[in-house]
Amino acid sequence: MLGVGAYRTRKQPTRSDLLPVPIGEMTWTLTDHLGRSVRPADWAGRPVMVFFGFTWCPDVCPTTLSDISLWLEELGADADRMIVALISVDPERDTPDVLADYVSNFDQRILGLTGSADEVAQAAADFRATYRRVAKDAGDYTMDHTAGVFLFHPDGRFVSIIDFHEDRRFAVPKIRRTLS
Amino acid sequence: MKHFLLAAALILSAPAVMACETVTIGDLTIEHAWSKATIGAGRPGVFYVEITNAGSVDDALIGIATPAAGMPMLHETVVKDGIASMPHAMSIPVPADQNVQLSPGGYHGMLMGLTTALKEGASFPVTLSFEKAGEVTVNVDVLSLRAEGPDCADAVQ
Incomplete structure (x- = not known):
């Protein structure tokens, strides 16, 4: 089985390159909306639900956080x-204080996480999430970003993604599978 | 006194009712106009509405205007390969005999340059410009940031 990797080409990433690594193998450090430092090890033994977004986002992010x-x-x-965490892909504007204001509008169990540009980039790399800054008029900008909700088992294994446009009724059973 | 009470009741219930108000222009029916509260005026607001074209001629929503924002635009949320982006929509088709929804995760109005923060319970006017039917103004209810839509008895969910 180990030999398979040798035949891998850069043009055709294997499925494992597209899926988030287990929480225990992640290396990011972020800051939550209360200013506390958070590392993957802090999540050991707990089911995890993560969404990438930003607070300037008018449609996808509040919709997803309402759903969550x-x-x-x-x-x-x-x-x-x-x-349950929202990881900001816009750390320039989303400081811990800004995130605190934002997450207070939703279920109290939702954490807001942010960090330096490099810290957020590392988190996105671990989750295999992508984001991109898109310039608009007058120096303003928006962000394109991975919109799915990532689910992990308490042992850190990636379970599945709840896609943005999938029937929301299937979400709760999917989440339940990570709780047992 | 009776009239006063009735008037007071109408004013109190007005915010909840406006999104359920129906406005017509030609063959078009416009209803369920709502928005979400914003934190401050720095972030863009959002505008959702439902348009029904009962006629036999295709129309299109080609623009929105509102005193609530300096730069209101039509956008569409597109999720491709799991990545969400929000391209500007030049126009939104309103085909004959069809119902079109500007709703979370799809077409929406993006209200950039808000003149003031949108507060839950407030309302503001938005003028919709249609290619054929012309202009019509609707009252937009500001619901909570968590809202998924107005609570109207006849709302299409």
Whole structure:
């Protein structure tokens, strides 16, 4: 089996290159909306749900966080041990204070995470998420970004992604599978 | 006194009712106009609405204008290969005999350069420009940042 890797070409990434690495193998450090430093090891033994976004985002991000809030309400106390985090792809504008303001509008279990440009880039690389700054008029900009919601088992294994446009009714059963 | 109470009741209930208001122009029916509260005026606001074309001629939404924002534009959220982007939409087709929704995750109005933060419970006017039907103004309800749509008895979900 080890030989398979030798035949891999750069043009055709294997499936494992496209999927997030297990939480335990991630190397990022980020800061949460309360100013606390967070590392992957802090999430050991907990189910994890992560979404990449930014607070200047008018449509996808509040919609996803509304959905996540509804899912968490439906799951109730079962989801209390779950780590639920929004990782900002716009650290320039999304300081911990800005994130604190933003996440206060949604379920209280949702953490906002940000960091330096390099720290966010490392987190995105670990999750195999992508983002790109798109210039607009007068120095303004928006961000393109991976829109799916990543789910991880308590042992750190990646479970699945809830795609932005998939039927939201399937989300809660998917999340439940990470809780047991 | 009775009239006063009735008037007071109408004013109190007005914010919740406006998004459920129906406005027509020609063969077009416009309803469920809503927006989400913003944190401050620095972030863009959003505008959602539902348009039904009961006629036999295709039309298109070609622009929006509002005193609430300096640069309102039509956008579409597109998710391709898992990546969300928000290209500017030159126009949004409103085909004959069809219902078109500007709704979360799809077409939407993006309100850049807000003149003031959009507060939950407030409302503001938006004028929609249609290629054929012309212009019509609707009242837009500002719902919470968490809202998924107005709570109208007849709302299409």
